Amino acid sequence: MTPALILAGQVLLAILALAMALAAVRLGRGPSLPDRVVAFDVVAAAGVAMAALAAVLWQAPVLLDVAMVLAVIAFIGTVAVARYLEGKARR
Numbered sequence: 675m676t677p678a679l680i681l682a683g684q685v686l687l688a689i690l691a692l693a694m695a696l697a698a699v700r701l702g703r704g705p706s707l708p709d710r711v712v713a714f715d716v717v718a719a720a721g722v723a724m725a726a727l728a729a730v731l732w733q734a735p736v737l738l739d740v741a742m743v744l745a746v747i748a749f750i751g752t753v754a755v756a757r758y759l760e761g762k763a764r765r
Contacts, residue, residue, distance in 0.1 A: 675731075683731040687724060694720040711755050718748030 697716035704710040722741045729737035 683727055686727055690720045690724045711752060715752055
C-alpha cells in the first residue's frame with residue numbers, strides 16, 4: 675500500500691471519528707426518541723465504516739467480521755425501536 679493511500683485512510687478514520695463524536699453528542703442531547711435513534715444509526719454506520727477501513731489499512735480481515743456483526747446488531751436495534759414506536763403510536 676502506498677504512503678498516499680495510508681495517509682488518506684488515516685484522514686478518513688479521523689473524519690469518521692469526528693462524525694461519530696458529533697452523533698454521540700446528538701445521541702445524548704437529542705430532544706426526542708426518533709432523534710436519538712437516528713444518531714445511534716449514524717454512530718453505528720461510522721463504526722462499521724471505521725472497522726472496514728481499519729481492516730483494509732491494517733490488512734486484518736477479521737475486522738470485516740466485526741463490521742458485519744456491528745451492522746447486524748445496529749439494524750436489529752433500529753427495527754426493535756421502530757416497532758416499539760409504532761406500537762406506542764397506535765395507543
